[in-house]
Amino acid sequence: MPKLVIVRLEPEDNSIRNWGCINCWKFVAVFALAILLLPVGCGGLYYYAHKYSDFKNDQEFQVILHSSLMPLGLISINGMSILSYRICRCMFRMNIKILHAALHTATLGIIGFGLYEVWEYHSSKSIEHLVSLHSQIGALTVGLFCAQYLMGLMSFIGLLACENVTDTARADFIPIHAAVGRMIFLLAIASCITGISQKIFTLDAKTRDDKLSLASTCAGAVIALGIVSMYILTTERLRYKAHILSNTSEE
Numbered sequence: 001m002p003k004l005v006i007v008r009l010e011p012e013d014n015s016i017r018n019w020g021c022i023n024c025w026k027f028v029a030v031f032a033l034a035i036l037l038l039p040v041g042c043g044g045l046y047y048y049a050h051k052y053s054d055f056k057n058d059q060e061f062q063v064i065l066h067s068s069l070m071p072l073g074l075i076s077i078n079g080m081s082i083l084s085y086r087i088c089r090c091m092f093r094m095n096i097k098i099l100h101a102a103l104h105t106a107t108l109g110i111i112g113f114g115l116y117e118v119w120e121y122h123s124s125k126s127i128e129h130l131v132s133l134h135s136q137i138g139a140l141t142v143g144l145f146c147a148q149y150l151m152g153l154m155s156f157i158g159l160l161a162c163e164n165v166t167d168t169a170r171a172d173f174i175p176i177h178a179a180v181g182r183m184i185f186l187l188a189i190a191s192c193i194t195g196i197s198q199k200i201f202t203l204d205a206k207t208r209d210d211k212l213s214l215a216s217t218c219a220g221a222v223i224a225l226g227i228v229s230m231y232i233l234t235t236e237r238l239r240y241k242a243h244i245l246s247n248t249s250e251e
Contacts, residue, residue: 062121067195069114073107074141074188075222079229081107082181086232101156104149111142134194141187148180182233189226193219 081103088096122129130139155170155177200208200215 059121059124062117066114066118066121067199069110069117070138070195071188071192071222073110073114074145075185075192075225077103077110078107078145078188079185079225082185083229083232086235097156097159101152104152107145108149111145115142132194132198134191134198137187137191137194141184141191144180144184144187148177148184152177182230185229186226189222192222196222 081100084096084100084103088099091099119129121127130136151173155173159170196215196219200212203211
């Protein structure tokens with residue numbers, strides 16, 4: 001009768017793991033620096049667009065927090081989490097899973113605070129919620145991220161609680177989880193770009209002309225980050241070799 005066989009494959013060539021250990025930290029340092037500059041740029045765009053000299057205006061400061069925290073969470077930290085399986089190949093797989101989960105948890109807290117700030121700002125100004133393309137894409141992105149987080153958490157708990165029983169289900173879930181994760185990352189980039197465009201075109205003509213180069217730089221950096229990230233994710237050479245393979249055999 002057919003019997004399910006679970007096979008775990010580890011990297012056959014230790015040079016692959018050694019290459020990752022030697023180069024991983026350099027790659028992480030450069031990439032982390034690049035993506036952490038993103039929320040600084042987006043927040044700075046809002047800051048200088050209004051020519052603030054201090055943060056005494058709490059309501060406007062809420063907008064600056066939102067424009068900094070959302071890219072920091074959904075693009076910077078979430079991007080590092082997605083790429084953790086590519087750039088941290090010198091780590092054991094369970095350690096990568098823990099890092100992946102920890103970064104996603106940090107993302108959830110950051111975007112939650114960012115959403116709270118902009119919701120309070122809209123409420124204080126009697127601005128309607130979810131009427132712009134930016135807010136609608138953002139809401140879709142956050143909704144998908146929360147659903148993805150819950151499903152990933154359930155899979156991780158299943159791994160810890162009953163690894164052998166859940167092997168097949170988790171193996172089937174991994175491609176879906178990866179595809180949805182990439183979709184969320186790209187939607188976050190789209191939301192960021194539409195947010196930058198929305199802010200720039202609501203300014204008066206003189207301020208808009210002064211800040212257009214900064215806005216274009218921020219948008220270009222976001223697009224470049226998306227291209228580089230997708231290249232890393234689709235490069236087979238950087239793929240983590242350890243995985244779960246399910247097949248059937250006859251007794």
